[in-house]
Amino acid sequence: MLYVVGLGPGSKDNMSQEALGVFDKVDTVVGYITYMHLVEDLIQGKEMVTTGMRGEVERCEKAIELAAEGKNVAIISSGDAGIYGMAGLIFELLKSKDQKLDVKIIPGITASVAAAAALGAPLMNDFCHISLSDLMTPWEVIETRLEAAAKGDFVICLYNPRSKGRPHHLRKALDIMLKYKSEDTVVGIGKDVDRSKEIEKVTTIKDLDEEEINMTTVVIVGNKNSYVYDGHMVTPRGYTL
Amino acid sequence: MLYVVGLGPGSKDNMSQEALGVFDKVDTVVGYITYMHLVEDLIQGKEMVTTGMRGEVERCEKAIELAAEGKNVAIISSGDAGIYGMAGLIFELLKSKDQKLDVKIIPGITASVAAAAALGAPLMNDFCHISLSDLMTPWEVIETRLEAAAKGDFVICLYNPRSKGRPHHLRKALDIMLKYKSEDTVVGIGKDVDRSKEIEKVTTIKDLDEEEINMTTVVIVGNKNSYVYDGHMVTPRGYTL
Structure with a gap:
């Protein structure tokens, strides 16, 4: 399963219960390094995959690849993942590869x-x-x-x-x-x-x-x-x- | 203090940490009865003020009145309180009364x-x-x-x-x-x-x-x-x- 998680605007206070809880379910967390820091206490001991600021496509490809191998993966996005975030890119990549995957979008509070x-x-x-x-x-x-x-x-x-x-x-x-x-x-x-x-x-x-x-x-x-x-x-x- | 709280679309899973935590800080919770049920375990023992579906103005007036008396009050709204919700009506009422009050809007996930x-x-x-x-x-x-x-x-x-x-x-x-x-x-x-x-x-x-x-x-x-x-x-x- 691939979870696409909206972290909200930057403080854990604004994260939903569902977003906080998702990290218990996953093996791997993929994200931009700045956003990884926001949740670092929640992802201790997990496999972590980070890339730089312009690496959205690379991050999403990596998350899809790991989930396709059978891992439970969370890819994190600031704000809401579906508003100019990672959610759409995940589906665009799946479509371009003609690939199917269980994807769950966890909504967040947008900026x-x-x-x-x-x-x-x-x-x-x-x-x-x-x-x-x-x-x-x-x-x-x-x-x-x-x-x-x-x-x-x-x-x-x-x-x-x-x-x-x-x-x-x-x-x-x-x-x-x-x-x-x-x-x-x-x-x-x-x-x-x-x-x-x-x-x-x-x-x-x-x-x-x-x-x-x-x-x-x-x-x-x-x-x-x-x-x-x-x-x-x-x-x-x-x-x- | 008057807190205007967006509960999200209906499940506690979608509520933010901040929204969940606000109920510890307040004496009184004001809301439409259906939304009160969503948080009933969080508001045990609090003063509760409910009105029917079309009672938005009445609810907001009551919340303002209680907060002006010095109580800590939460008025709850489904979704995000600032999107077609209660937040604007609180400010509109304060303006119409030329009244000032400490108001904090707690954002939520809109429908x-x-x-x-x-x-x-x-x-x-x-x-x-x-x-x-x-x-x-x-x-x-x-x-x-x-x-x-x-x-x-x-x-x-x-x-x-x-x-x-x-x-x-x-x-x-x-x-x-x-x-x-x-x-x-x-x-x-x-x-x-x-x-x-x-x-x-x-x-x-x-x-x-x-x-x-x-x-x-x-x-x-x-x-x-x-x-x-x-x-x-x-x-x-x-x-x-």
């Missing part, structure tokens, strides 16, 4: 949901998730989605908003949104949410400081009704109070 | 993420959440969002897809999507995800049987690249394999 909880309640109305990384999605497709989401007045969660290799994607994305959203639209920033150095901040499109944003940041751009109350970012559901 | 894990990996590319309930959002706004999301080729998670009071919303929503999506687009259905009677099913827009859908169902409509492999619904991230 946007953790950031939203720390910020207030920004996701109380319809929302989108868009990754600004064009490594695997053409930038024109990302632009089309940004435009559609802004036009539909969705709350928009941006993953992979900015990196050294793509310093201008966030600015371009905000410029597209400004065709439909006011520059005073509330923006919530969650940086390393739920780690010791966690930072959350509520600002606006106009006042957002791009220099604060990197790949581990989630940016949540509100809809036209989002507001700040007592330091919390809130998108109303629409109750008449 | 779509649990359904996605059970179905395969349908949320591996950009996605939207849209509620089809027009109790608090005008239907025209919902239609605009459905149109925008379909045009942007998002994976679309539909919450509150169909009820006795709104039997035709799902059909109308699918018809709007069909302007941009093929009738062969893969659709995943998660019904009572992670409860004993849990049902998941992979179908297409064309073959979806509306009679199977009710208010506790999440419907996940794929993008143009979503496929079924070995019974799993998968939306590719875009790896070149």
Whole structure:
């Protein structure tokens, strides 16, 4: 059996019971070294397979190979494994090899949901998730989605908003949104949410400081009704109070 | 302190460590009676305040009142409290009363993420959440969002897809999507995800049987690249394999 485990945003506090319990069932744990450290006390004595940051395909291939040999294997992912995580890649690889395997995905708390909880309640109305990384999605497709989401007045969660290799994607994305959203639209920033150095901040499109944003940041751009109350970012559901 | 706690989709297995631990810290637990049963062994001996299904405002007001008296209170919500849950209503009520209170939102696994894990990996590319309930959002706004999301080729998670009071919303929503999506687009259905009677099913827009859908169902409509492999619904991230 191959378990694909979402660890949540980084603290064991956010892991589900099911995710914590899975390590008792497996022989081998496969993961990026940083995430292995998060669960090191749970995986003592297990076979461990780690690779570097860009080694997702290698990690998933190794996990499939070991599970196909009959081992019980957990491959770990931060956040939820099914949201820009390892779960899809496992199935894509199985399909490309025309291989069948028992796979169980263990859901986790994704970065946007953790950031939203720390910020207030920004996701109380319809929302989108868009990754600004064009490594695997053409930038024109990302632009089309940004435009559609802004036009539909969705709350928009941006993953992979900015990196050294793509310093201008966030600015371009905000410029597209400004065709439909006011520059005073509330923006919530969650940086390393739920780690010791966690930072959350509520600002606006106009006042957002791009220099604060990197790949581990989630940016949540509100809809036209989002507001700040007592330091919390809130998108109303629409109750008449 | 007022804790707003997301219990996840219904089984204690999906609850986070933090959510489980919060009940040790509180005097009072406020919730809809069905959700109280999910945690009854954790809340023995606590003051319990329950109301019926439509009593969200009443429950939140009661929780605020008790916390303002100095009690430590947990108000519980299924899924994630910040996604169409109780978290936003707490802040909306505080704002309407111009009242300040220490509030901590404890994130949980929302229904779509649990359904996605059970179905395969349908949320591996950009996605939207849209509620089809027009109790608090005008239907025209919902239609605009459905149109925008379909045009942007998002994976679309539909919450509150169909009820006795709104039997035709799902059909109308699918018809709007069909302007941009093929009738062969893969659709995943998660019904009572992670409860004993849990049902998941992979179908297409064309073959979806509306009679199977009710208010506790999440419907996940794929993008143009979503496929079924070995019974799993998968939306590719875009790896070149």
